[in-house]
Amino acid sequence: MELLIEYGYLGVFVASFLAATILPFSSEVVLIGVLLGGASYWPCMAAATLGNFLGGMTCYWLGMVGKVEWIRKYLRLDIAKLERVQKWVKGKGSWTGFWVFLPGVGDFIAVALGFLRADIKIVAISMFLGKALRYWVLMELVYKIRDVIA
Numbered sequence: 185m186e187l188l189i190e191y192g193y194l195g196v197f198v199a200s201f202l203a204a205t206i207l208p209f210s211s212e213v214v215l216i217g218v219l220l221g222g223a224s225y226w227p228c229m230a231a232a233t234l235g236n237f238l239g240g241m242t243c244y245w246l247g248m249v250g251k252v253e254w255i256r257k258y259l260r261l262d263i264a265k266l267e268r269v270q271k272w273v274k275g276k277g278s279w280t281g282f283w284v285f286l287p288g289v290g291d292f293i294a295v296a297l298g299f300l301r302a303d304i305k306i307v308a309i310s311m312f313l314g315k316a317l318r319y320w321v322l323m324e325l326v327y328k329i330r331d332v333i334a
Contacts, residue, residue: 189217193227197235204239204291205259211236212322219326232319237312240284240294244307247298255295270296278306282314 188195199214215232219225246254255261269292273280281297284290297307 186217188214189221192218192221192223193231196223196228196231200232200235201239201242204236205242208260215319215322216326219323220330225323225327229316229319229323233312233316236285236315236319237308240281240290240311240315241308243284243291243294244281244298244304244311247295248301250299259291259295261291261295266292266295266299269293270299273297273302274300278302279310281307281310284311285314285318 188199191198196211196215196218199209200211203209203211211232215228219228243259246259252263255266256263269289273293273296278297280293281302284294284297286293294311
């Protein structure tokens, strides 16, 4: 984590991308470290949102390819849970991409949307909005807490 924090905006981007795909860690730790290190608000917001969005779209793509062995190998997702999420997503539409930011279930939603061949444009827009909202709320909280402590 410290190495990624030292790389600033690039570290935020990489952490956000990897957290949305293959690594079980929180990009928020890197983002907060970079913010508290004096980085600018909007470049952090852009790096975190874009990295996490591209990671989420990678999960969508792996679902679209539909190779269960890849999903097990690269994303380490429980296939039984994926099937349950897929049943839940089915019929709810491409806008469920908004909820991909949720911890614990977001990767499953992205992969399920890919399996179901959900409209990629709507998935991309809704996923981007959800991830942007998540990071915006987090960053606002960091600044509010920092102002209270300072």
